[in-house]
Amino acid sequence: MANKIDFNCDMGESFGMYKMGYDEDVIKHISSANIACGFHAGDPVWMQKTVRIAEEQGVAVGAHPSYPDLVGFGRRNMSLSPEEVKCDVVYQIGALQAFTKGKKLQHVKPHGAMYNQAVNDEALARAICEAVLEVQPDLVLLALAGSKWIKIAEDMGLRVAREIFADRALNPDGTLVSRSKPGSVIHDADEVAERSLRMVTKGVAKAINGAEIEVHAESICLHGDTPGAVEMAKRVRQELEAAGVKIVPLGQLV
Numbered sequence: 001m002a003n004k005i006d007f008n009c010d011m012g013e014s015f016g017m018y019k020m021g022y023d024e025d026v027i028k029h030i031s032s033a034n035i036a037c038g039f040h041a042g043d044p045v046w047m048q049k050t051v052r053i054a055e056e057q058g059v060a061v062g063a064h065p066s067y068p069d070l071v072g073f074g075r076r077n078m079s080l081s082p083e084e085v086k087c088d089v090v091y092q093i094g095a096l097q098a099f100t101k102g103k104k105l106q107h108v109k110p111h112g113a114m115y116n117q118a119v120n121d122e123a124l125a126r127a128i129c130e131a132v133l134e135v136q137p138d139l140v141l142l143a144l145a146g147s148k149w150i151k152i153a154e155d156m157g158l159r160v161a162r163e164i165f166a167d168r169a170l171n172p173d174g175t176l177v178s179r180s181k182p183g184s185v186i187h188d189a190d191e192v193a194e195r196s197l198r199m200v201t202k203g204v205a206k207a208i209n210g211a212e213i214e215v216h217a218e219s220i221c222l223h224g225d226t227p228g229a230v231e232m233a234k235r236v237r238q239e240l241e242a243a244g245v246k247i248v249p250l251g252q253l254v
Contacts, residue, residue: 005200006161006219006250007237008032008142010064010111012050013041013225021224027053029233031249032060032219034109034142037092040066040074044095051099060249061100062107062142065092067114074112075179082127085114089131097136106251107161108132109142109221119147119175129156140250145217146174161218161254164205166196166236167226172207174215183208189228193235196220201243218253 011027012035013020020041027033033054036042042050054061066074068088080088089110097105110118110128118125125143129152132139138159143149145162153160167186169177177184186192199205205215222233237247 003244004246004248004253005217005240006031006253007233007240007247008034008062008109008163008219008221008250009224009229009233010034010036010109010221011054011224012036012046012064014046015041015043015070022230023050023224024053025230026222026224026233027057027059029237030059030222031247032062032106034062034064034107034111034221035096036064036111037066037096039068039088039092040070040072040111047096048099051096055101060106060251061096062105062109062140062250063093063096064109064111065089065114066111069113074114077113077117082123085124085127086131086134089128090135093131093135093139105136105139106249107140107142109163115144116176118149119144122148122152125149125152126156129153129158132158140254142219142221142250144175145215159254161250162216163219163221164199164215164217166192166220166222167229167232168223169208170205170213170215172209172211172213174213177208185223185226187226187228189231189235192222192232193239196236197239197243200240200245219250
């Protein structure tokens with residue numbers, strides 16, 4: 001049973017006059033914030049605002065880089081060269097880093113298609129890791145629990161944290177169910193809280209086909225733009241703390 005876990009959320013995904021997510025309320029319940037860096041969502045003003053909110057709440061700040069895909073919200077697969085990926089990620093980490101008080105971040109968690117493709121694409125995974133090492137070598141990389149990406153990052157000398165998801169359904173192999181499929185996102189707060197508790201305290205999760213699979217992680221993610229995210233975040237934290245699990249930033253775990 002894990003007695004400590006990081007609770008992270010994707011944030012800062014508003015753009016210009018368009019508001020997305022429930023950042024101001026969700027952030028009260030988490031320990032680490034993954035802030036969009038302008039490639040799939042966010043812009044300089046929202047980056048600054050979200051960093052400020054996180055720092056005021058004592059929440060650790062991380063970069064949430066993406067493929068350059070504003071129209072598709074970074075959720076469309078792209079075929080970029082390793083050099084392009086590395087440069088894009090370096091650019092985004094550096095941009096967010098500049099908005100922090102100490103000019104340092106806690107972690108990096110790629111977004112959407114970049115994250116999902118890196119799970120099985122070694123060249124892509126390496127390019128992301130190289131970018132992290134180039135900008136701030138002590139950054140923690142958040143990557144999907146059970147994926148080959150974890151070992152690749154560890155072999156390259158990165159600090160790595162394994163991640164599970166409170167509100168996303170899993171395939172039997174532990175990967176995330178595509179958002180194009182029914183049931184890929186879980187909206188019921190009771191179910192989200194219950195499965196989060198089982199994953200963290202028991203190390204097991206139910207896949208979309210009903211099979212029980214093992215999961216072990218240092219961080220659990222909730223998406224801030226999911227309808228009902230505020231209640232979900234509150235319930236997840238309450239259930240974990242009631243079970244004796246302490247919510248702490250990644251820096252205290254990896």
